[in-house]
Amino acid sequence: MKIFLTGGTGLLGSNVVKELLENNHSVKLLARSYQKAQKLLSDGVEIVQGDLKDITSFASELEKCDTLIHAGAYFTEFFKKGNMDNFLYEINVKGTELLFKEAYERGIRNIIYVSSTGVLDTSSGEVSDENAPYDDSTDNPYFKSKIDAEKFVLKFKKNYPDTRVITILPAIMMGPGDYSLTRMAEFVLSFLKGSMPAVLPVKAVVVDARDVAKAIVAAINKGKNGERYIVGGNVYEVKEIIQILSEESGRPFPKRKPSFEMMMIMSGLMSIRSKITGKPSPIPRRDELRKLKNQKGYSYIRAKKELGLTFRPLTETIFDTVRWFEENEYLK
Secondary structure (H helix, E strand, O other): OEEEEEOOOOHHHHHHHHHHHHOOOEEEEEEOOHHHHHHHOOOOEEEEEOOOOOHHHOHHHHOOOOEEEEOOOOOOOOOOOOOOOOHHHHHHHHHHHHHHHHHHHOOOOEEEEEOOHHHEOOOOOOOEOOOOOEOOOOOOHHHHHHHHHHHHHHHHHHHOOOOEEEEEEEOEEEOOOOOOOOHHHHHHHHHHOOOOOOOOOOEEEEEEHHHHHHHHHHOOOOOOOOOEEEEOOOEEEHHHHHHHHHHHHOOOOOOOOOOHHHHHHHHHHHHHHHHHHOOOOOOOOHHHHHHHHOOOOEOOHHHHHHOOOOOOOHHHHHHHHHHHHHHOOOOO
């Protein structure tokens, strides 16, 4: 089967490419930079140079593809409300709309859309499943754009009932192949380089990107049309994650362990600094901290039953991630 994949050069996408090839699929990989994508070149992979800001420039490449996996997205923490002329809207929302319509016009009737558990409202205090409502009150600009994109996906499904559409919602991902340096990669590298500011007194649901990739590839043929599938692992306190990092890398556990209240103050100050300097904050936004403090986890029963989802141990994920950063000279 021929697969058209967006977002194929990042943490998730690079692992999706490997999983697709292992399952005897051929891949058309969309990449803004041909040079960056060359590291993924192998038999069965064709690079299509293009940008999600300009769908029409590569739309013809969708011809004769059987499935579209849309894993590409733009991430940023800062966003001016009401401003529709920004990358978050143009890529994550408008780009998704145009890409789906172009795919349909070129005969694709099987689409896998990659969203995020961050779109879910977890304020109930219970374990969240796929029926949880959208977190429409979120202040996170990235998750706002993903919510808008998901709402479009629902409309698309209604307007094009002959198209099979499945949505995958991964939790926080970690694993080897993090070429684009996600926030989790920055978290790991800050520890490995000894620059982690403090141990956050919060929890997180962490999943190996390779397990998410397996779920996505399984969804090509498995799973129910129109369904959403949460791909989230277990709930861990951040100090547990750091303890495993310390054991796997031989580096010392950070000494600073501020209270949650202090972290909220520091987060506010860092956000102001980031807006002025344009540099990312090493501390999550305050709305994210609140969500992480009360994290109860996500139910992945549906994905386990219908997609055959399994999770590898967190120790294996962290070990492989640390080795990958070392082997690719990210610690120099």
